[in-house]
Amino acid sequence: MPVTDEAIEKIKAMIVDGELRPGQRLPKEAELAERLGLSRNSLREAVKALSLIRVLHVRQGDGTYVTSLEPDLLLDALGFVVDFHQDDTVLDFLEVRRILEPAAAAMAAAMPDEDVAALKDVLDRLPREPSLEELIANDLEFHRLIAAAAGNPVLCSLIEGISGPTTRARIWRGLTEEGSVERTRDQHRAIYEAIAGRNAELARSWMTVHVAGVEQWLRDTLGGTGSAL
Incomplete structure (x- = not known):
């Protein structure tokens, strides 16, 4: 050694x-x-x-x-490591998001009423016809609030740490796939309603659909182009 x-x-x-x-x-x-x-x-x-x-x-x-030695402090280093990964590994990060974020959504169904109101406020702040930049910023804030509301600082730090590499894929999808903006808005609303209704399993299911949709779109797109982002 x-x-x-x-x-x-x-x-x-x-x-x-x-x-x-x-x-x-x-x-x-x-x-x-x-x-x-x-x-x-x-x-x-x-x-x-x-x-x-x-x-x-x-x-x-x-x-x-x-x-x-708090988890969020120690896991800051994860973002540093993630930055070295190029776009050809973005599917790996999406797979991890698909595993972690549905669990966070289910846990968030027990969030306090004021946090539910804050989550609704994020949805309501999105303009009817948002720019791509507004949509992505709103999407990141929506997922961040859910991860934080799960009440597990390690889970929250992991989700935030791996979110960055998938942002570019979300931007690409928003630019190229027809109807992606409305689909994102509708799925966010469904996730919110499940959490507000305290239905943990429904929140888990809708978050799985939401993240898996981006992952599957990217797999299909990369399979067609033969190249990464």
Whole structure:
């Protein structure tokens, strides 16, 4: 195992074992390096790596601290990884959305009344004849509210993290498929009504139809063109 990886694993073990807790400052570099049997250079590289993925936070002139370790903070790194994936993997992200988002919609059927009202407000704000930009922004906000209302921060962060790569596919569909705008509006309304009616399984079904429709359209389109976006 490379020395930097070994250093990362040793710091991780301290956090997992409770020796270092969220918000706690790490011992001074020389002390920690000696304690872990590492060179100070290896320790520095490990701290840099763990800072990038939001496990540690370096405060200049103050020291290095363990972050809150909240899921939404740690999963921010997912968006960084997702950005490296090109459009030929967008179907993979749509498949994951098709797995996760129906579950979120079903869970969101238990959302408080004020959140139901906020979801309706998103639908009502969409103009009767929206531009493509307005439709996509509205679509992203609609899905974000449902993911947040599911009440699971890990699920919400995962959905938000993988949403980006599928945005371009949604734009492409809106530009090329006749009736896609009305279809999106109608499906959003059906999802909302299922959630407002506290019908978890109906919300799950409509979200599956909604996400699977984009996925199937893209599969058919790419199969016809033989190329990715």
